[in-house]
Amino acid sequence: MKKVFKKVLPVTVVGSVLVFTSACTNDTSSDKQNHPIKYEEKSYSIEADKISQISLSDMDRSVDVVKSNDNEIHITYFENDKESYAIDVSGEKNLIMKANTNKELKDYVGLNSDKTHRNVKISIPRGMESGIEIKTSKGDINLSEVNISGSVDATTSNGKIKASNVEIEKSFKVETKNDDINLSNVNVKGSIDATVSNGNLDIAKVAVDDELKLKSKNGGINGTIVGSYDVFSISSHVSKGKNNLPENKSGGDKKLDVSANNGDINLEFVR
Template sequence: MKKLEILVLSVLSAAFLLAGCSGNDSPFSEKSYDADAAEIEEVVIDVRDREIVVSLSEDDQIHITYFENEKEYYDISVSDGEVLTMTAQSNKKWTDYIGSNSAADFRKIALQIPDSLLSKLTLTTTNEDIALSPVTVTGDVSLSANGGNIAFDQINVGNSLTLTGKNGNISGTVIGSYDEFSIFAEIKKGESTLPTDKSGGSKVLNVKNNNGDIDIQFIRN
């Protein structure tokens, strides 16, 4: 019996010790990044555990607002090909992953883009949502969320819209008629408003979702 009590106390002590070492004690600070939209053709955001919210820019420039600290931060760069890329970086120790996540306010990325100036937009995240206000991209839009919802309102694309989800719903409205799009939809463990395969459109809508619904409607110009 004493051995069992000692074992239980040892486990509890270890748990409290790890709890004391876990978490993210480093304070977050709000940061911003601005870019001249005339010099950017494409925006790519590839992060983990971050909500991404996209809205229109009021000054025809690109703005990104985010939070970071010494353990969770981002690499933002612009390539010679006029691609603005934002990727998540981390120097967390294994004990930092024990306990609760960072506060929700600090896990949000706000992207503002001008209408009809970008040729491509690619957003990828995990365990959080992606949300887009009405926006026009002259080429391709690709949105991917593993463990969160994808929601958009009146998205307008010049070439293609690719949506990939898992353990979340995909919903929104697309500018254009139903006949304007070739549609490819694949769904597992959910319901869909789209056909699995429809050809003949000048644009492409490609949607895949696992363990979630697909609800996409078309709005004529």
């Protein structure tokens, strides 16, 4: 009889724990439905010539960079009683924006993320001399219809990076994990450095004056490059995939460096 009791007791205890956990989860989810999170839209503006660098970090948000209709930088975002932002301009004219949170473990139980409010939009004037650095996660980074005299450095994970109709004077560096990179009609007078892991890297009519560096792991690299084949010196390498580029080609004023691991390389040159 004692042996039977020893076998049954752990099952009874575990069953009680499971019931208790389930009850907590249901109560928390129900509470979120009865008392939905309230967001407040906020904005920040500053003259572009007062800023030399824009830095966004620890965002855990999607970020959109678009064209401003005036000579100011405008930032639109959403806050609630658990999540807010700190915006500051340093003595070196660096505009720094960081996300702050005071969430507890219970705030994540039954959470259904509201993508509409988990977004930051930056509007910048044409030819802005400031550089931009964006570091986020679990969100996309989109750049559309912008012209920037500085450099752009954008990094995310579990989110896409898209750039369309973009002109950059200096350099453009992008990196993501577990999603794709899409560059369309991107013109950079300096260099482009794009890296993706567990995703594809697709480009369409991408132009550089210096170097184009494309790297993928567990994904393919496809698309079109503006310029003739002859103006590029080429270095390419593929592992476990097909490659339509030569491994090495000398000559040319521009550099093309492409590598893919467990994916194909298929790039064409267009005018």
